[in-house]
Amino acid sequence: IALAFARPSSTARTTPAVSKVCREMSSTAVEDTMAAAPETTPESFEDTSSAYRDLISKLRTVTQLQRASAVLSYDQHVFMGNSERTVASRGAQMSALAGLIHEKSTDKAIGELIETASADLASFDGATSDEARILEITKRDYEKNERIPSELAGRKAALSSKANAQWAKARAASDYSLFQDTLKECFDMAAEVATAVRGENTDVPLYTQMLDEFETGMPASRINELFGTIQEALVPLLTKVLQSESKPSVAPLNGHFPIKAQEELSREIVTALGYDGDHGRIDVSVHPFTMSFSPADVRITSRFSEKEWYQGVAGTIHEGGHAMYEQNLNDSGLSIDSALSLGCHESQSLFWERHVGLSKPFWKWATPKLKASFGDDFGYSPEEVYGAVNNVTPGFIRVEADELTYPLHVILRYNIERDIIEGKVDIADVPKKWNEMMKEMIGVDVEKDSDGCLQDVHWSMLAIGYFPTYLLGSATAAQLAHYIKKDIPDFDEKVEKGEFSEIKAWLTNKVHRHGQRYKS
Amino acid sequence: IALAFARPSSTARTTPAVSKVCREMSSTAVEDTMAAAPETTPESFEDTSSAYRDLISKLRTVTQLQRASAVLSYDQHVFMGNSERTVASRGAQMSALAGLIHEKSTDKAIGELIETASADLASFDGATSDEARILEITKRDYEKNERIPSELAGRKAALSSKANAQWAKARAASDYSLFQDTLKECFDMAAEVATAVRGENTDVPLYTQMLDEFETGMPASRINELFGTIQEALVPLLTKVLQSESKPSVAPLNGHFPIKAQEELSREIVTALGYDGDHGRIDVSVHPFTMSFSPADVRITSRFSEKEWYQGVAGTIHEGGHAMYEQNLNDSGLSIDSALSLGCHESQSLFWERHVGLSKPFWKWATPKLKASFGDDFGYSPEEVYGAVNNVTPGFIRVEADELTYPLHVILRYNIERDIIEGKVDIADVPKKWNEMMKEMIGVDVEKDSDGCLQDVHWSMLAIGYFPTYLLGSATAAQLAHYIKKDIPDFDEKVEKGEFSEIKAWLTNKVHRHGQRYKS
Known part of the structure; x- marks a missing residue:
């Protein structure tokens, strides 16, 4: 039962330690939680900082493209035929969209806007907590994406596609030996990606870094x-x-x-x-x-x-x-x-x-x-x-x-x-x-x-x-x-x-x- | 019974005078038509000219995005609900895609690649007729798009949206007076766009220029x-x-x-x-x-x-x-x-x-x-x-x-x-x-x-x-x-x-x- 959401403008995920979130949800903390609830009226800072405004606009464009991609994916799984040519043509559409999403989400301008908007925020009175958090999430995701070179992302996508086909073959034959070498490549590739993302924080265990991709903050x-x-x-x-x-x-x-x-x-x-x-x-x-x-x-x-x-x-x-x-x-x-x-x-x-x-x-x-x-x-x-x-x-x-x-x-x-x-x-x-x-x-x-x-x-x-x-x-x-x-x-x-x-x-x-x- | 196709990489259309096409289709001309049939092996020129190769690649990206947009549109008309919020969210997705398609199809690099590829073709022996035709169509469409400033395209889209709503209202009330002023704006806008597209060819009648949008070449x-x-x-x-x-x-x-x-x-x-x-x-x-x-x-x-x-x-x-x-x-x-x-x-x-x-x-x-x-x-x-x-x-x-x-x-x-x-x-x-x-x-x-x-x-x-x-x-x-x-x-x-x-x-x-x- 796989999940596939059109995730807004970032590929990484923030995750609390589960037990902590739930402690915060205890009934005695209800009022505090309520008080800390989001204020969705950040217009004033948005009005002030053109960098923040431009950044938000770029992030939203990426979100819309991700949502469009989700529509194509849903259509493929629910409505589309499965002839080889049809599947290939949808693949080409998804791949063009993915390329564009990558291009737009790793746009150098985003990095610069994050810096400027962060400086703007530091000197602005009356910003809501949302704005700081938005900048924090955006910065984290942008930096993470930056640490994965296109070349590595390309190799990862290619391996995933190859490994998926090889796995299906091995499963159909119920023969692990058909998958073993490819599985080795998968683990090696995952380690390579996690090493790149981890960067200089080499004290983070590699498997914890991998977990972070799916359940951020959970070691x-x-x-x-x-x-x-x-x-x-x-x-x-x-x-x-x-x-x-x-x-x-x-x-x-x-x-x-x-x-x-x-x-x-x-x-x-x-x-x-x-x-x-x-x-x-x-x-x-x-x-x-x-x-x-x-x-x-x-x-x-x-x-x-x-x-x-x-x-x-x-x-x-x-x-x-x-x-x-x-x-x-x-x-x-x-x-x-x-x-x-x-x-x-x-x-x-x-x-x-x-x-x-x-x-x-x-x-x-x-x-x-x-x-x-x-x-x-x-x-x-x-x-x-x-x-x-x-x-x-x-x-x-x-x-x-x-x-x-x-x-x-x-x-x-x-x-x-x-x-x-x-x-x-x-x-x-x-x-x-x-x-x-x-x-x-x-x-x-x-x-x-x-x-x-x-x-x-x-x-x-x-x-x-x-x-x-x-x-x-x-x-x-x-x-x-x-x-x-x-x-x-x-x-x-x-x-x-x-x-x-x-x-x-x-x-x-x-x-x-x-x-x-x-x-x- | 409206038509809505995901048209490859251009918004303009080439059209023959109908009668001429049909003359060419007469049975006595069958062999000629067959002889002139497309050869889809232009690899040799594509291998030679990197400008042509890059151009084709850019055009295909636009095509894929147009096809993606068509999937969203089909989904909206056939599968999607029609609540106001749902319609608005799909509108935002379509609009982001349209913006990107515009950006990619009016990319200045395309204009330069057309020039370079055309020069390459002129000095290349053994190109098929397809390549010249592809460059011709691309050049025509690109130049046409260039003649419509973004500002005008924006006003046109806005008027179309407004006019459509106004027309629906007038039709429901069966009252032409509710639509008359807006219809005037529609004809004026169409004339403004046709004038821009016509450019210096002022001897082309304005209505012929409008027809050209839908049935190119038919005066x-x-x-x-x-x-x-x-x-x-x-x-x-x-x-x-x-x-x-x-x-x-x-x-x-x-x-x-x-x-x-x-x-x-x-x-x-x-x-x-x-x-x-x-x-x-x-x-x-x-x-x-x-x-x-x-x-x-x-x-x-x-x-x-x-x-x-x-x-x-x-x-x-x-x-x-x-x-x-x-x-x-x-x-x-x-x-x-x-x-x-x-x-x-x-x-x-x-x-x-x-x-x-x-x-x-x-x-x-x-x-x-x-x-x-x-x-x-x-x-x-x-x-x-x-x-x-x-x-x-x-x-x-x-x-x-x-x-x-x-x-x-x-x-x-x-x-x-x-x-x-x-x-x-x-x-x-x-x-x-x-x-x-x-x-x-x-x-x-x-x-x-x-x-x-x-x-x-x-x-x-x-x-x-x-x-x-x-x-x-x-x-x-x-x-x-x-x-x-x-x-x-x-x-x-x-x-x-x-x-x-x-x-x-x-x-x-x-x-x-x-x-x-x-x-x-």
């Missing part, structure tokens, strides 16, 4: 600690759950469910949660995803199976969580009003998917809707549906994993990629290492590489340091659930009655509208 | 002659037809026809004609249109009514004709491989709509498909359907007009806009003039402006000189039909059997693949 040392705690608690809990005699039946999930009815049901549910269908649309695609063209046009896709209805509903709720985040950002067209980090984004999808959509009150509300959609044959009680959707079944595949085993899938990948970068695991040993850990942590025997270390696309896309964001999002979602229940004590009653507006408003107030104003 | 003097001939023959013919006792019943057109069945039928027909559904898609929109993102992705839209099936089928065939043109251009990403002119484009849609889709052999083939789609209740014979679709019913509205009255609608508009530009008709007298001519030429009494001079969007978009292209296309289609039947003597038999591939191949061979290689 490997903190993740080690966090994931260690989770693993320590989870493995015995999993064992206990699996040994339990109380096993919910998954029968309510299976049967024959017309796709059309599932689509309408999913739409009804996600709209009730707070997804604004007037400013977006819902489509079907091979892999569910969310894409934002602006807060006024945020689209989600889902996929449906005739034999099992929960995948479609859960996928729509998940993407709906991502989409509500994007829909409720301010629309300044600047990075300050983009999502804080990948982990924070995932916290929004997982909050709705798990802390609402897996709860008993939710199924008290939603089970009658299942009956209305699927007919009287669907004779299960809310309790039975609740049990079924919460079943725990260890398996090989991360994207099919339940709430309890999912973190272990992430921790496994995290350990392997960190150890490769730190030189403790050899690329040749990845399958062996993978299968050992699967057995040890989740208790399953991987029988072929396509069910093991070849299942994920990420490494072939040079997204090394990406996996942890899934689990950070999961942890953040749990923390949000903890604090929202302090602020909304009748949370469960509201869910059971299908009254979600206050819950969505809380998330908007605490998370969405702040964008990247707070740093980690 | 008003020639259109006067051509349209005069048509009008002279058509008015008495129309009278005769209307007085005839033999009136086909339109009953076969009306009833209740499920939209889904119509959509499938239309898709089946247009695919049989030669539209390549693997390199495009068919959607539904308020106004049918064709849009090309490249020859490998050409999409058409249609609209359907439950009460009348012919509109949907005819609209799909019409757009399919446009789409087959775009699908069968070479994909060089250069203007030389774009449609010759608007009139030539319309000839392709009208050839299929009228010379195939209104013929008796066609309905011998297609009537069984109607029965298959609409069920046994649809009990009409091919002859009855043929009669019904060919009914002649004079009316107020151009876009609803039949084959026989349509030309008169165009001639009326042509006369009015030409006379305004030549100072012979005052803007205030447009409704009076319009209604007089409607009575005189088509025999109907216009009772309100919304059914009269406020029915078309074109003038509010500053598209003055556009209307004639519809009738030029109609005439060209008739000429193509004349010549194809010489080359394919069993044309009717082929149509009756549903064998369209040779017909499409003839159009590709005679028209599509040549792009703009021949000039008027």
Whole structure:
């Protein structure tokens, strides 16, 4: 379930340490948070500093081009045909846009405007905190982009394209040996890029630098600690759950469910949660995803199976969580009003998917809707549906994993990629290492590489340091659930009655509208 | 039925005098035409001249951006929601892209590269004719763009936007007085732009210069002659037809026809004609249109009514004709491989709509498909359907007009806009003039402006000189039909059997693949 947002005017991401953000969100700190809320009236400084004005204008142009590129990408994944020539022609369009986005975002004039605007700001009274933060984010991203020479960016793009094709081939043949050499190149390239970006800060560990690309400000040392705690608690809990005699039946999930009815049901549910269908649309695609063209046009896709209805509903709720985040950002067209980090984004999808959509009150509300959609044959009680959707079944595949085993899938990948970068695991040993850990942590025997270390696309896309964001999002979602229940004590009653507006408003107030104003 | 193509790297259009193109297409000239066919292997000159190479690369970048812009536009018309904020956000994306396209296509470096590449070409042996033509088109378009100062382009865009809104308001109120002043501004602005583009060639009549924007090389003097001939023959013919006792019943057109069945039928027909559904898609929109993102992705839209099936089928065939043109251009990403002119484009849609889709052999083939789609209740014979679709019913509205009255609608508009530009008709007298001519030429009494001079969007978009292209296309289609039947003597038999591939191949061979290689 990949994310693809049209991110405003920068490629880098600012991310808080998750636990810190959530501390700031505790109910006792509500007033402070409110007081520090963004003031979106920076006209006075903008009126004063022509450099700042010009800078903002250039950044917004880049944002518009990124949004245009997102439209092309959405069209390709949802509407466009897949003949070779058509795909190639879209590739040429995307590549021309990417070239232009690169040209405009690395424009030397931006560097000069940042300097001048920063000087202007220093001598200006009455600027809001937004302006300083905007300059800070812009400077950081610009300098980072500057540290990656075009030549390196070109080689990276070329490798990613080659590696992706090679990975698909190896996965189809379930033969790691076909991918091993290319995977080595991917890790080497990721290290080269991280080394360039790190620059003179050589005391930053290389893997931490990689993490920073996806979850800015979150060091490997903190993740080690966090994931260690989770693993320590989870493995015995999993064992206990699996040994339990109380096993919910998954029968309510299976049967024959017309796709059309599932689509309408999913739409009804996600709209009730707070997804604004007037400013977006819902489509079907091979892999569910969310894409934002602006807060006024945020689209989600889902996929449906005739034999099992929960995948479609859960996928729509998940993407709906991502989409509500994007829909409720301010629309300044600047990075300050983009999502804080990948982990924070995932916290929004997982909050709705798990802390609402897996709860008993939710199924008290939603089970009658299942009956209305699927007919009287669907004779299960809310309790039975609740049990079924919460079943725990260890398996090989991360994207099919339940709430309890999912973190272990992430921790496994995290350990392997960190150890490769730190030189403790050899690329040749990845399958062996993978299968050992699967057995040890989740208790399953991987029988072929396509069910093991070849299942994920990420490494072939040079997204090394990406996996942890899934689990950070999961942890953040749990923390949000903890604090929202302090602020909304009748949370469960509201869910059971299908009254979600206050819950969505809380998330908007605490998370969405702040964008990247707070740093980690 | 507006056309919106992603035109490669120039805004201007090359167009032949229609009759001349068609003379060149006579069957006796086939071998010559074949001999002069494009050679698409200009590598040798491209290898030699770095200026030419750089120029081509810059032009192709502009083409890709125009194609990207077309994707955004298609999405807006077919998929996007229409809330005010969503529309505004798409507007900002389109506007950023348009700014960039302007910046890249008026880049001073292009002017210099044209000079250098032209000098290189002059001293190069063995260049193909394509290279000279590419430089010629590029130079013409670049110089034309240069003659329109940004300030003027900006005022034009602003007026168009304002006028469009004002026109919609006046049409809704059916009150010409609400539009009159703005329409005056539109004609003045069109004259100002044409004067700028004409530059020192003041012997070119201003209206001819306007026509050149849409049908390059076609002077008003020639259109006067051509349209005069048509009008002279058509008015008495129309009278005769209307007085005839033999009136086909339109009953076969009306009833209740499920939209889904119509959509499938239309898709089946247009695919049989030669539209390549693997390199495009068919959607539904308020106004049918064709849009090309490249020859490998050409999409058409249609609209359907439950009460009348012919509109949907005819609209799909019409757009399919446009789409087959775009699908069968070479994909060089250069203007030389774009449609010759608007009139030539319309000839392709009208050839299929009228010379195939209104013929008796066609309905011998297609009537069984109607029965298959609409069920046994649809009990009409091919002859009855043929009669019904060919009914002649004079009316107020151009876009609803039949084959026989349509030309008169165009001639009326042509006369009015030409006379305004030549100072012979005052803007205030447009409704009076319009209604007089409607009575005189088509025999109907216009009772309100919304059914009269406020029915078309074109003038509010500053598209003055556009209307004639519809009738030029109609005439060209008739000429193509004349010549194809010489080359394919069993044309009717082929149509009756549903064998369209040779017909499409003839159009590709005679028209599509040549792009703009021949000039008027």
